[in-house]
Amino acid sequence: METIQKDVTSSMRAILIDWLVEVAEEYRLVPDTLYLTVNYIDRYLSGNQINRQRLQLLGVACMLIAAKHEEICAPHVEEFCYITDNTYFRDEVLEMEASVLSHLKFEMSAPTAKCFLRRFVRAAQVCDEDPPLHLESLANYVAELSLLEYKLLCYSPSLIAAAAIFLAKFILQPTKYPWNSTLSRYTQYKPSELCDCVKALHRLFSVGPVVNLAAIREKYSQHKYKFVAKRHCPASIPAEFFRDATC
Structure with a gap:
């Protein structure tokens, strides 16, 4: 662009x-x-x-x-x-x-982060203690925030979706490793491959987009989305969470 x-x-x-x-x-x-x-x-x-x-x-x-x-x-x-x-x-x-x-040459179908997120959320919910609806709403919020940030277009939709799951799990349980072998298998991403994208999404969640825009935050501050936009996000993510050995 x-x-x-x-x-x-x-x-x-x-x-x-x-x-x-x-x-x-x-x-x-x-x-x-x-x-x-x-x-x-x-x-x-x-x-x-x-x-x-x-x-x-x-x-x-x-x-x-x-x-x-x-x-x-x-x-x-x-x-x-x-x-x-x-x-x-x-x-x-x-x-x-x-x-x-x-x-667009009438090519209307396209893989989006939302397509991948559905599959990845199911995989995360199978092997998790996180409240299912909270995890899903939080991952959706993170992924939707990514739509605002032009610089995130350098990441593939599947990577955005996987990174959104990683960050959502971290926010819900900051002391627990967000990733595991099940998620690696279903997403085809290792923690080290998610690192840069997760950090970019973490900044976006914590600071907000370059322009102060509120529609997505207000949307996910509603009861039906479990008020996930109001959740506290730790200032940093431990480096060891991105080590592949944790899987």
């Missing part, structure tokens, strides 16, 4: 995604729709220069496409116009939708 975009910054991207989290909550969209939306946005921005006035238009067009792919009853295009305070007309959204579909 940085080599292509002249008028759009990573902070603007984060602000857009933070707003899309609110849109997804407003329309009660499934998590996969949000993750796919961000995937489409990043793929489009990596190959098409866009001015900042059209960034929100790109966001709603990508969410429209993702919703059609994932939702049983996707919101209509008019609803996406409404959610922007009618900043954009129906034809503009449809035109941007066509542009995105053309750039």
Whole structure:
């Protein structure tokens, strides 16, 4: 994105995604729709220069496409116009939708961190004493925070998901080794391979994104998500937790 975009910054991207989290909550969209939306946005921005006035238009067009792919009853295009305070007309959204579909070559399916997280959470819950819903909500919170941070795009979705499990387990039980042989087998990652990504997610959880955005934190501060956004996170992770011998 940085080599292509002249008028759009990573902070603007984060602000857009933070707003899309609110849109997804407003329309009660499934998590996969949000993750796919961000995937489409990043793929489009990596190959098409866009001015900042059209960034929100790109966001709603990508969410429209993702919703059609994932939702049983996707919101209509008019609803996406409404959610922007009618900043954009129906034809503009449809035109941007066509542009995105053309750039993506209609390749709508994509592996996201959410896809991997489902499998990894099940593996973690099988071999754990952590409260299942707390672990799942906390891992989902960490993974969703990662969507805001452009620099984390250097990590694969499966690595983000595994690192989110690692960090969630550490936050829930800071004195216990977060990783084990079962998780290594199911995720195909050793603790040493997770180290850099876990530390990046730890900073994001502790400090927050570069831009002070609150939608995800407020979402996961609700009772239905076990208030996981309010959990205390230790200032550092012991180095020995990243040693492969612990598995």
